[in-house]
Amino acid sequence: MPRFTKFHGFGNDYLVFEADQLANVDDLGAFAHRICNRHYGAGGDGIAVVGSAPDQNSDFSIRIFNPDGSEAGMSGNGTRCAAAYLHYHKLWTNDELRLQTRNGLKLYELLETSHGSFLFRSELGQPRFDNASIPMRTDQPLPQVIDYPLEVGGETVLATALQMGNPNCCVFVSAFHEIDWRRL
DSSP states (O other): OOOOEEEEETTEEEEEEEGGGGTTOSOHHHHHHHHTOTTTSSOOSEEEEEEEOSSTTOSEEEEEEOTTSOEESOOHHHHHHHHHHHHHTTSOOSSEEEEEETTEEEEEEEEEEETTEEEEEEEOOOOBOSTTTTTOOOSSOOSOEEEEEEEETTEEEEEEEEESSSEEEEEOOSOGGGSOTTTO
């Protein structure tokens, strides 16, 4: 079993590995699916795989895998966990860190460290709101997905969606305790 360190960032927990530790793993997606299982694996909201810099513009590369095995273009919390890993294990000591993600180069600035906890300012890029970038199927192309009628379990809800490395879909409600959020 490869060694990892588990970090959490704003409620998401990621298992962080170094790429060379997973060199013998044939299918990183299947590996992520197994190890992220909270009953039979280590449990996590994903894995972050830190590798060497692909060019002179970056310090390290990062690949993020979701618990279902899919590879994400980006995860703000996952990449912050990877940045913390690099500092915690003293693989990087500068205050600025440039990580190459599938969605491009992202900058992280270490603001504070205390007892194994790290606070970063991160540059995650611009959100995209059009349905093709999210990606989200809609009846017609939309420059913004705002209050889009979405059928969920026989009920229509108004959804607002955006792409910020991973697709995000929001349903605004006036009283959270009155809805069955597990069904949505």
